[in-house]
Amino acid sequence: MPSRTEPLTPALLRDWPLPADATSKYGRGQVVVVGGSRATPGAALLAGVTALRVGAGRLTLAVARSVAVPLAVAVPEAGVLGLPETEDGSPDGTGIDGVEDALATADAVLVGPGLDDPERTIALLDALSDTAPRKVPVLLDAYALGVLPRVPEVAGRLAGRLVLTPNPKEAALLLGVDEIDDRTCARIATRYDAVVSCQGQVAAPDGRRWEVSTGMPGLATSGSGDVLAGSLVGILARGADLAQAACWATHLHAAAGDRLATRVGRLGYLARELPDELPTLLDELAP
Numbered sequence: 001m002p003s004r005t006e007p008l009t010p011a012l013l014r015d016w017p018l019p020a021d022a023t024s025k026y027g028r029g030q031v032v033v034v035g036g037s038r039a040t041p042g043a044a045l046l047a048g049v050t051a052l053r054v055g056a057g058r059l060t061l062a063v064a065r066s067v068a069v070p071l072a073v074a075v076p077e078a079g080v081l082g083l084p085e086t087e088d089g090s091p092d093g094t095g096i097d098g099v100e101d102a103l104a105t106a107d108a109v110l111v112g113p114g115l116d117d118p119e120r121t122i123a124l125l126d127a128l129s130d131t132a133p134r135k136v137p138v139l140l141d142a143y144a145l146g147v148l149p150r151v152p153e154v155a156g157r158l159a160g161r162l163v164l165t166p167n168p169k170e171a172a173l174l175l176g177v178d179e180i181d182d183r184t185c186a187r188i189a190t191r192y193d194a195v196v197s198c199q200g201q202v203a204a205p206d207g208r209r210w211e212v213s214t215g216m217p218g219l220a221t222s223g224s225g226d227v228l229a230g231s232l233v234g235i236l237a238r239g240a241d242l243a244q245a246a247c248w249a250t251h252l253h254a255a256a257g258d259r260l261a262t263r264v265g266r267l268g269y270l271a272r273e274l275p276d277e278l279p280t281l282l283d284e285l286a287p
Contacts, residue, residue, distance in 0.1 A: 004209070005201075005209040005210065005211050006208075006209065006210045006211075007210070007211060007213050008202065008210040008211055008212045008213065008247055008250060008251050009213055009251075010251075010284075010285055012210075012247075013247065013248060013251060013285050014285055014286075014287055016244055016247070016248075017286075017287045018055075018235065018238060018239075018240055018244070018248065018282075019238055019239035019240060021055070022057065022238075024057065025057030025058045026057060026058060026105075027057065028055060028056060028057030028058075028237075028238060029055075029056045029057055029058070029107040029108065029234070029236075029237025029238045029239065030056070030057065030058040030059075030060070030102075030105055030106050030107050030108075030237060031048070031051045031056045031058065031059050031060070031106065031107070031108055031109075031110065031233050031234060031237045032060045032062060032099070032102050032103055032106045032108075032109045032110070033047050033048045033051070033059070033060070033061050033062070033109075033110045033113060033230075033233070034062045034063075034083075034091075034099070034109070034110065034111045034112075034124065034128065035047070035062075035063060035091075035110075035111065035112055035113040035114040035115050035142070035144075036061065036062075036063025036064055036067055036071065036091075036113065036114040036115075037063075037064050037067075037085075037088075037089050037090045037091065037114050037115060037116045037117070038064050038066050038067055038085065038088070038089025038090070039088075039089060039114075039116055040113075040114040040116060041063060041064070041067040041070065041071055041114055042114070042223065042226075043113035043114035043142065043223065043226045044061050044063050044071065044113045044114045044226075045061075045071060045074055045075055046113070046223050046226040046227055046230060046271060046272060046275070047110055047113040047141075047226045047227070047229050047230035047233070048061050048075060048078055048230060049075060049077075049230065049275055050226070050227045050229075050230025050231050050234060050274070050275040050278070051110075051230045051231070051233050051234030051237065052077060052234065053230075053231075053234070053275040053276070053278045053279060054230075054231050054234040054235050054238075054249070054252065054278050054279075054282065055234060055235075055238055055279075055282065056107075056108075056233075056234035056235075056237045056238060057237075058079075059075070059077060059078040059079070060078065060079045060080070060081065060099075060102040060106075061075065061078050061079070061080045061081070062080075062081045062083055062091075062098075062099045062102070063080065063081070063082065063083060063091070063114070064082070064083055064085040064089050064090065064091050065082030065083060065084060065085050066082075066085060066089055067089075068080045068081065068082035069082075079102070081098055081099055081102065082098075083095045083098070083099075086117065086120065088117070090115065090116055090117035090120050091115065091117075091120060091124055092120050092123070093119075093120045093121070093122070093123025093124040093126075093127065094123070094127075096124070096127040096128060096131055099131075100131060103128075103131055103132050103133065103136075104133060106132070106133070106136055106237075107136065107137075107236070107237040107238075107239070108136065108137045108138075108139065108233045108234075108236035108237040109128070109132055109136055109137070109138045109139070109233070110138075110139045110140075110141065110229055110230070110232075110233040111124070111125065111128060111138065111139070111140055111141070111144045112140055112141035112142035112143055112144030112145060112229070113141055113142055113226045113229060113230075114142070114226075115142060115143040115144060116143060117143075118143060118146065118147050121143045121144055121146075121147050122147050122150060122151055124144075125140075125144055125147065125148075125151060125154050126151065126153075126154060129154045129157040129158055130157070134161075135161065136161065137161045137162075137163060137233075137236045137242060137245075138158050138161060138162055138163070139162075139163040139164070139165065139229060139232055139233045139236065140162070140163070140164055140165075141164075141165045141225065141226070141229040142170075142225070142226075142229075145164060145165070145166050145170045145173070145174065146170055146173050148164075148174060148192070149173060149174060149176065155192050155193075155194075158194075159192070159193035159194075160193055161242070162192060162193065162194035162195070163194060163195045163196070163197075163232060163236070163242055163245070163246060164188060164192065164194050164195070164196045164197075164198075165196075165197050165198070165225065165228055165229050165232060166188070166196070166198050167198070167199075167225055168180050168198075168199060171184050171185070171188060171198050171199075172184075174188050174191070174192070175187055175188060175191065180198075180199075182201075184198065185197075185198045185199070185201040185202070185203040185209070186203040186207070186209055188203070189203040189204055189205045190205055192205075193205050195242040195243050195245075195246045196246070197228065197232065197246045197249065197250045200212040200215055200250065200254060201250075202243070202246045202247050202250050204242070204243045204246075208243060210247050210250075212250055212251055212254045214251070214254045214255055214257075214258050215253075215254030215255075215257055215258065216254075216257045216258055216261040216266055217266060217267060218257055218260065218261050218265070218266055218267050218268065218269050219253070219254065219257040221269070221270065221271055222271060223270070223271030223272065224253075224257075224271045224274065226271065227253060227256075227271050227274045227275060228249060228250070228253045230275070231248075231249035231252050231253055231278065232245050232246055232249035232250075234249075235248050235249055252278055252281050252282070253274070255277075255281050256274045256275075256277035256278060256281060257269075257274065259277045259281075260273055260274065260277065
């Protein structure tokens with residue numbers, strides 16, 4: 001089993017090109033993002049817009065019903081579905097039947113951005129893991145990551161097509177440890193049979209590992225993780241395999257931070273500014 005960590009460089013990515021551009025929005029990949037509570041609808045917005053910025057062709061946002069119309073106005077490129085919600089505005093874990101048509105045609109699914117109720121998230125994950133077509137990649141982020149150790153049956157259903165994008169706190173929760181180290185990403189990949197992107201590292205369950213050689217402190221800002229998740233699910237939808245999508249998205253996220261650090265400053269740029277950098281970066285990496 002490979003154990004050496006490869007530098008994740010532009011040269012490596014040029015030698016690992018993404019699938020060729022398609023001629024229709026359906027051919028370029030259909031993304032479904034599930035999340036968006038009333039308190040944090042922007043997380044789903046950031047992830048969805050980023051998926052389009054990396055070339056996905058069609059976007060569906062499934063969010064708490066009370067924010068569905070505002071998000072539809074804010075992201076006119078997306079189809080927006082309202083999910084039943086609690087009094088506090090969190091998707092309550094029911095109503096997945098209203099998303100079945102979108103899931104049936106999805107090329108990649110992201111669950112988590114903007115979810116804020118652990119128990120309701122568990123119910124949502126349980127329903128989605130039963131409903132999403134068997135071969136469709138599923139990416140878990142934010143609260144959908146934090147509750148995963150409590151629902152091993154969900155991880156089992158998604159094994160082999162699962163992608164995880166934990167921050168350090170979520171990574172520790174996934175392993176049940178207090179602190180993370182250089183082996184954390186690889187250990188999560190093995191435990192959950194998933195491809196993992198964490199803190200600039202990427203690990204596959206077969207032992208392959210990569211690490212970015214770029215990225216600035218400014219990426220540690222609110223919403224940055226939603227941009228990473230959106231990049232990854234968008235590239236998955238375009239037809240990349242799990243490890244390839246994770247490597248490309250992790251590099252693009254870091255490189256976008258570098259561009260903004262140069263133009264705006266090392267600290268203080270906003271997560272919503274990252275997606276606009278991605279199309280140019282993709283063009284520069286084209287073979």
